Ligand SMILES: Nc1ncnc2c1ncn2[C@@H]1O[C@H](COP(=O)(O)OP(=O)(O)OP(=O)(O)O)[C@@H](O)[C@H]1O
C-alpha cells in the first residue's frame with residue numbers, strides 16, 4: 001500500500017473466537033499508538049453488523065460535544081499533539097483493503113503509519129481470507145480456556161496453510177497474545193500451553209494482558225479516568241496494572257515501525 005515513499009502497515013487483532021477482546025484491543029492500541037506514541041493511525045471496523053468501534057466513536061463524539069470537561073480536554077489534546085483524532089471507518093470484511101486504501105488516500109496531513117482492522121471472528125468466506133492475506137501483521141488473542149485455545153490454534157493453522165505457506169500473502173508476522181489472564185494463574189499452566197503452541201511453530205508474545213474490570217469502563221458523561229476510548233488514550237493512572245504500555249512497546253518492536 002504505497003503513497004509517496006512511506007508504507008502503511010495493516011494490522012489486526014484477529015481470532016476465530018468471539019468475545020475474546022479483539023475490538024477492545026483494537027481501540028486501546030489504536031488510541032495508544034495515535035495519542036501516546038505519536039504515530040498516525042486509522043481504524044477500519046469490519047465487524048458487521050455490530051460495528052462496535054464505529055458506534056463507539058459516535059458515542060465518544062457525542063459525549064465530547066456535550067460535556068464541557070471533555071470538550072476542553074479534546075481541544076487541549078489537539079493543541080498539544082498538533083493533529084486530529086484518528087479516522088474510524090466501517091466496511092464489510094471482504095472490502096476492508098479497499099476501505100484502507102481509501103483511508104490512506106484521504107488521510108489528512110500525512111499518510112497513516114498503521115491502520116488497525118477489526119475483523120469478525122470467522123474465516124467462513126473467501127473474502128475474509130483474502131483480507132487476512134493482505135494484512136502485514138496479525139495478533140491472535142488467546143486465553144487459557146480449552147475452547148478458545150483450540151479455535152485459535154485452528155485459526156492460526158488455517159492462516160499458515162492457506163495464507164503464509166502459499167507464498168502469496170503480504171503477511172509478515174502472526175503472533176499469539178494471551179488476554180484475560182488471571183494473574184494468580186500465570187504460572188505452570190501457561191508454560192505447558194506455550195510449549196504445545198511452540199511445537200506447532202507459532203510464536204507467543206512476551207507480554208500478556210491481565211483480566212481486569214477496567215475493560216468495562218467506556219467513556220461516559222460523568223468525568224472519570226478514561227480507559228477504552230477512541231478520542232483519548234488510556235488514562236495514565238490506569239496504564240499501570242493494565243500492562244498496555246508494555247504491550248504497545250512489544251507490538252512497536254514486532255512490526256518494525258520505530259521512528
Ligand atoms: N483483559 C480483559 N479483562 C477484562 N475484560 C476484558 C479484557 N479484554 C476484553 N475484555 C472484555 O471482554 C468483552 C469482549 O471483548 P470484545 O468485544 O473486545 O471482544 P471481541 O473479540 O471483539 O468480540 P466479538 O467477537 O463479539 O467482536 C468486552 O466486554 C471487553 O471489555
Ligand SMILES: [Mg+2]
Nearest residue numbers: 022023047052
Ligand atoms: Mg468485536
